[in-house]
Amino acid sequence: MGSIRDASLNSQASQLGALSFFKKASAIRRCSFIRGTRETVVTAGEHKMYLVGAGLAALDPLQQESYSPTLTNELSREHLFTAIIPFSPSAQFTVVVPTVAVLFADDGSVDITCPDDCESEASALLLEILKADSAVCPDEPLSLEVGGTESPPEFQSRVASAIEKIASSDLKKVVLSKAMRLKSPKSPNSARIFDRLVHDRPYTYLFSMNNYIGASPELVVSRDSSVITSYPLAGTASSGDEARLLLSEKDDREHSIVVKQIMARLTELGIATDLPPKPTITSYGEIVHLGSRISGKVDRAKPFASIEVAAHISPTAAINGEPYDSALKYIASFEPSDRGFYGGLVGYQKCGGDGAWVLNIRSIELVDDGLLLRAGVGIVDKSDPVQEDLEATSKINAIASSLLEC
Numbered sequence: 001m002g003s004i005r006d007a008s009l010n011s012q013a014s015q016l017g018a019l020s021f022f023k024k025a026s027a028i029r030r031c032s033f034i035r036g037t038r039e040t041v042v043t044a045g046e047h048k049m050y051l052v053g054a055g056l057a058a059l060d061p062l063q064q065e066s067y068s069p070t071l072t073n074e075l076s077r078e079h080l081f082t083a084i085i086p087f088s089p090s091a092q093f094t095v096v097v098p099t100v101a102v103l104f105a106d107d108g109s110v111d112i113t114c115p116d117d118c119e120s121e122a123s124a125l126l127l128e129i130l131k132a133d134s135a136v137c138p139d140e141p142l143s144l145e146v147g148g149t150e151s152p153p154e155f156q157s158r159v160a161s162a163i164e165k166i167a168s169s170d171l172k173k174v175v176l177s178k179a180m181r182l183k184s185p186k187s188p189n190s191a192r193i194f195d196r197l198v199h200d201r202p203y204t205y206l207f208s209m210n211n212y213i214g215a216s217p218e219l220v221v222s223r224d225s226s227v228i229t230s231y232p233l234a235g236t237a238s239s240g241d242e243a244r245l246l247l248s249e250k251d252d253r254e255h256s257i258v259v260k261q262i263m264a265r266l267t268e269l270g271i272a273t274d275l276p277p278k279p280t281i282t283s284y285g286e287i288v289h290l291g292s293r294i295s296g297k298v299d300r301a302k303p304f305a306s307i308e309v310a311a312h313i314s315p316t317a318a319i320n321g322e323p324y325d326s327a328l329k330y331i332a333s334f335e336p337s338d339r340g341f342y343g344g345l346v347g348y349q350k351c352g353g354d355g356a357w358v359l360n361i362r363s364i365e366l367v368d369d370g371l372l373l374r375a376g377v378g379i380v381d382k383s384d385p386v387q388e389d390l391e392a393t394s395k396i397n398a399i400a401s402s403l404l405e406c
Helices: 007-016 018-028 055-059 069-077 116-131 152-168 190-200 242-247 249-268 306-313 324-334 385-404
Strands: 031-035 039-044 048-052 080-085 093-097 100-105 110-114 145-149 173-183 205-209 212-216 219-224 227-231 233-238 272-274 280-284 287-291 294-297 345-350 355-359 363-367 370-379
Touching: 007 018, 007 100, 007 110, 007 116, 018 031, 018 039, 018 100, 018 116, 018 190, 031 345, 039 080, 039 116, 048 055, 048 069, 055 069, 055 306, 069 306, 100 116, 110 116, 152 173, 152 324, 152 370, 152 385, 173 249, 173 324, 173 385, 190 205, 190 212, 190 363, 190 385, 205 355, 212 345, 219 306, 227 249, 233 242, 233 249, 233 370, 233 385, 242 280, 242 287, 249 272, 249 287, 249 294, 249 306, 249 370, 287 385, 306 345, 306 355, 363 385, 370 385
Parallel strands: none
Antiparallel strands: 031 039, 031 205, 039 100, 048 093, 080 093, 080 345, 100 110, 145 173, 173 370, 205 212, 212 363, 219 227, 219 355, 227 294, 233 287, 272 294, 280 287, 345 355, 363 370
């Protein structure tokens, strides 16, 4: 792993901060912004790309037929890589090793890394970014109109069908997603949209990568040295209704399914886990969720990298369901459209295997004629179709509200 130790460049980046540096970088070069657990990573340039043709299965150490230890070892030796990963664990995706990565730690320190063989190129790119003007956000408001969404009766019918399936099969929970397309007469300005999300959702896992911009509330997994952390959310209510949520049997069961699945999969990797006795409330502005912080330690004899852990536990029951395979098959058969990257992972991994992977939810996909928003709701045996439709709509509105301010 290379590093740029020019004190002047490091100081200038530190003074700018992650968001300002990202704005400068995005004005001149393809880049990404990912907020992890104790740091924010901004990358620029594309030094190398890996095509992971077999999907997450190639990075899951317990899927022996598909697992590629050569690939995971190569990735762990890179100075840093980023990826946006589809919901389907068998769908291919691309891993990007950037020319330069700037890591802004929450304690104020800055670390700048690059591949071993391109320190001069990385230094030149970093200097170019620092001298650049920031990406300009136009003053005119974003003009949007609803171009298509599933109607309440249509979505409620899908919920009712899922409840019937749960009653007549091994399916215990399945997550259904609802989409809304917003059309725009001209290409939306991604920098302006990201600005609004940063302003409205500063406490979330913010990201901007490729054509996705998001403010996710959910950490799928992080690895910091030997410590593994996952913070799943399941069970939702309106802000101000926290007491009811904490006492809701339906929401507690939905949340418990997610937590038990993640803990079981971590145990399969030899990671002993700890869990608080009860879930707590996690706020997302207009809505709140039940959340549980799961923690554990990597077995020294099997020091799996963060992407390997993420590959084994994803997609979790928070976005898929339980049992894992039954839920995947149900979603593939009855979801009106392919989820693509929605419900997948966004994140990064540093040299050695530490990294953070968040759930691609509360996100905005930039498409040819505007924007695409999605939201998911967990269906269990006592779900109510009308309430689930209202919950999906409230989650979509949580992001759409930021767009209306653009």
